[in-house]
Structures are given as structure tokens and as C-alpha cells.
Amino acid sequence: MSFFASRNSTPVVLISLVLLGASSYYFINKSQNEKQLKAEKLELQAQQSKERKRKLAEERAQRLAEKEAKLAAAEAKKEAELTAQAEIKAEKLRKEKELAAELEAIKQETERRNTLRTVALANYVGTKYASLKVAGKTYNDVTVTKATAVGVTIAYEHGARRFKYADLPLEIQELCHYDAEISKNALISEQKAKLRHNQVTKLAPSPTRSRPVTANKPSKESSSITKPAPKPRGSITARVTSQRSGNDEIHYRDSKKYNYHYKTVQVSARSSVPAKLYNNGSFIGSVSPGTTAKFTTRSDYKGKYRLELKSNSGRLLDSEAHNRKSGLH
Incomplete structure (x- = not known):
């Protein structure tokens, strides 16, 4: 029985072994496939990560390059603007120097011509002509008495006359270095000077005639001079507004008690000259001329006061005391 049993169980065992081997191969193969897939997946992820890093690096490098290019362009633009400004400034300075040189040359030329004109005019004065024809009229026995930028003044047999350079012969114009513009400006200046002189002459006071002073009737001028100045x-005006009496220890030499009687006095002072008000010799305040000044003062402990109004020179104008009023001085 055991023999048949063992022979019958052999295929089952073989099948079981085959199945076991097949399942083991399947699982082993599956595990290897999974490992391979996982490895491929990791490798793909690594490649993708590397690619992303590369792209990020390229983008970062590109942005940095663009930024550096913009900075370089800005620097180049700024430098170009500074260069252009420097060139404009240099050109402006050059033109200013050229203009200053031209103006200086014109000034020097003008001064040279003015000097030549001044010398020529001074030398021309005193020139004599037996006859001189101006504007179709002949003048005999001519002597040049004055020559300016405006014209020439001559003396001739029948008097004197002034001519503008435009009316004189060409040789005289050249001799005197005649310039139409300068002559026109000189004539305008001369007319303005005459106008100012006439205005000043009109505004100036006319001389007054002194009146003879007779013995019987003195003139107003002499009476105004001899009239004395008004007396200051x-x-x-003083008015007692309040009083206060009592007995207190007032420390004098003997330190005894004395009866006191203080008076409060309101004073109005008026003066025709600057003055000062005093009470018992002490200064109270100043009084302006023509105004009424008001002050408040106090008597001594016995109720006595003496008010004095004096001018700044020390003259007594008025005074009033507790027992009398002196009146005006």
C-alpha cells in the first residue's frame, strides 16, 4: 500500500514543486522587475531634477546677463550723457571766450578810434581856410574854433556858425574821423544835458533883493532875528486822593515809635519845554512839551511833600507843596 501510495503521490509532489518553483520565479522576477522599475524611476527623477537645476541655472545666468547688460547700457548711456554735457559745456565756454575776445577786440578798436578821433579833433581846432564851401554857400576867412563828435564850429568874416559833419566836405569828415552812429549818440547826449541844465535852472530859486533898512522902520528880517525866544x-496840579495815619516803630537813630500820616498825591504836569517832575527832591518822571503828564506819588511820613517842575536845563517852571502853591515861575 505504501508503495502505491508513494507512487501516486509523486506527481503531486512534482506538480507542487513545479508550482512552487514557478511561483518563486514569479515573485523573484516580480521583485527584480519592481527594483528595476524603481531604479529607473529614481534615475528618471534624478535626470529630471538635474534638468530642472540646469534650466534654473541657465535662466539665472540669463537674467544675470540681462541685468549686467542693462547696467552696462545704463552706464554707457550715463557716460554718453556726461560726455555730451561736457562737450556742450566746453562748446559754450569756447563760444563765451570767443565772444569775450571779440568784445575785447571791438572795445580796443573803439578805444583806438576814439583816441584817434579825439587827437584829430584837437589838432583840427585852429585850422584856417581862406574860403570854405558848405552846402552850396561860401564862407571867407574861416577859423575852426571848436570840433566835437557832433560837428565843427567856425568863425568867419561875418560871425560864427556850427555845422554837422554830414554838411561838411568829405575831406573834413575823413580828417575828423567822422562816424554817423557816434555823432548821433553824441548829439542825443548833448540834448539831454541841455534839457537837464534847463530844468535845474528853472527849479533854482531866483536871487532875492535885500531891502534897505531904515532907522525908523526895521525890516521883517531884522525884527525876526532880534525877537527873543519864548519863555519856558x-x-x-496836585490832588490828595487818600491818606493813612497810625503809630509804628520807625527805625531812625533812636528807634522810637512815631506817628505817621502818609498822603497819596495825584499830579498833573504840563510844560512848553522838555521837563522833569520831582517830589521832595526825588525824580518822578519826564514831561514832553505840549502834553499833560499824570503821575501818582506819596508824601513823607509826616504828610509833607514838595513838587517841583524843572526844565532839562534846571530852570524851575512851577512848584507846589503840601501847605502852599507857589504859582508859575
């Missing part, structure tokens, strides 16, 4: 005047 002043007045004081």
Missing part, C-alpha cells in the same frame, strides 16, 4: 512855561 509849566504848571503843576
Whole structure:
């Protein structure tokens, strides 16, 4: 039985072994495939990560290059602007120097011509002509008495006359270095000077005639001079507004008690000259001329006061005391 049993179980075992081997191969193959797929997946991820890093690096490098290019372009533009500004400034400075040189040359030429003209005009004065024809008229026995940029003044047998250079012969114009523009400006200046002189003459006071002073009737001028100055005047008005009495220890030499009687006095002072108000010799305040000044003062402990209004020179104008009013001085 065991023999048949073992012979019958052999195929089952073989099948089981085959199945076991097949399943083992399948699982082993599956595991290897999974490992391979996982490895391929990791490798793909690594390649993708590397590609992303490469692209990021390229983009970063491109942005950096673009930024550097923009900075370089900005620097180049700024430098070009500075260069252009420097060239403009240099050109402006050059033109200013050229203009200054031209103006200086014109100034020097003008001064040279003015000097030549001045010398020529000074030398021309005193020139004599037996006859001189100007504007179709002949003048005999001619002597040049004055020559300016405006014209020439001559003396001839029948008097004197002034001519403008435009009316004189060409040789005289050349001799005197005649310039139409300068002559026109000189004539305008001369006319303005005459106008100012006439205005000043009109505004100037006319001389007055002194009146003879007779012995019987003095003139107004002499009476105004000999009239004495007005006498300074002043007045004081005092009014006692309050009083206070009592007994207290007032420290004098003997340190005894004394009865006191203080008075508060309101004063109005008026003066025709600058003055000062005093009470018992002490300064109270100043009084302006023509105004009424008001002050408040106090008597001594016995109720006595003496008000004095004096001018700044020390003259007594008015005074008033606790027991009398002196009146005006």
C-alpha cells in the first residue's frame, strides 16, 4: 500500500514543486522587475531634477546677463550723457571766450578810434581856410574854433556858425574821423544835458533883493532875528486822593515809635519845554512839551511833600507843596 501510495503521490509532489518553483520565479522576477522599475524611476527623477537645476541655472545666468547688460547700457548711456554735457559745456565756454575776445577786440578798436578821433579833433581846432564851401554857400576867412563828435564850429568874416559833419566836405569828415552812429549818440547826449541844465535852472530859486533898512522902520528880517525866544512855561496840579495815619516803630537813630500820616498825591504836569517832575527832591518822571503828564506819588511820613517842575536845563517852571502853591515861575 505504501508503495502505491508513494507512487501516486509523486506527481503531486512534482506538480507542487513545479508550482512552487514557478511561483518563486514569479515573485523573484516580480521583485527584480519592481527594483528595476524603481531604479529607473529614481534615475528618471534624478535626470529630471538635474534638468530642472540646469534650466534654473541657465535662466539665472540669463537674467544675470540681462541685468549686467542693462547696467552696462545704463552706464554707457550715463557716460554718453556726461560726455555730451561736457562737450556742450566746453562748446559754450569756447563760444563765451570767443565772444569775450571779440568784445575785447571791438572795445580796443573803439578805444583806438576814439583816441584817434579825439587827437584829430584837437589838432583840427585852429585850422584856417581862406574860403570854405558848405552846402552850396561860401564862407571867407574861416577859423575852426571848436570840433566835437557832433560837428565843427567856425568863425568867419561875418560871425560864427556850427555845422554837422554830414554838411561838411568829405575831406573834413575823413580828417575828423567822422562816424554817423557816434555823432548821433553824441548829439542825443548833448540834448539831454541841455534839457537837464534847463530844468535845474528853472527849479533854482531866483536871487532875492535885500531891502534897505531904515532907522525908523526895521525890516521883517531884522525884527525876526532880534525877537527873543519864548519863555519856558509849566504848571503843576496836585490832588490828595487818600491818606493813612497810625503809630509804628520807625527805625531812625533812636528807634522810637512815631506817628505817621502818609498822603497819596495825584499830579498833573504840563510844560512848553522838555521837563522833569520831582517830589521832595526825588525824580518822578519826564514831561514832553505840549502834553499833560499824570503821575501818582506819596508824601513823607509826616504828610509833607514838595513838587517841583524843572526844565532839562534846571530852570524851575512851577512848584507846589503840601501847605502852599507857589504859582508859575
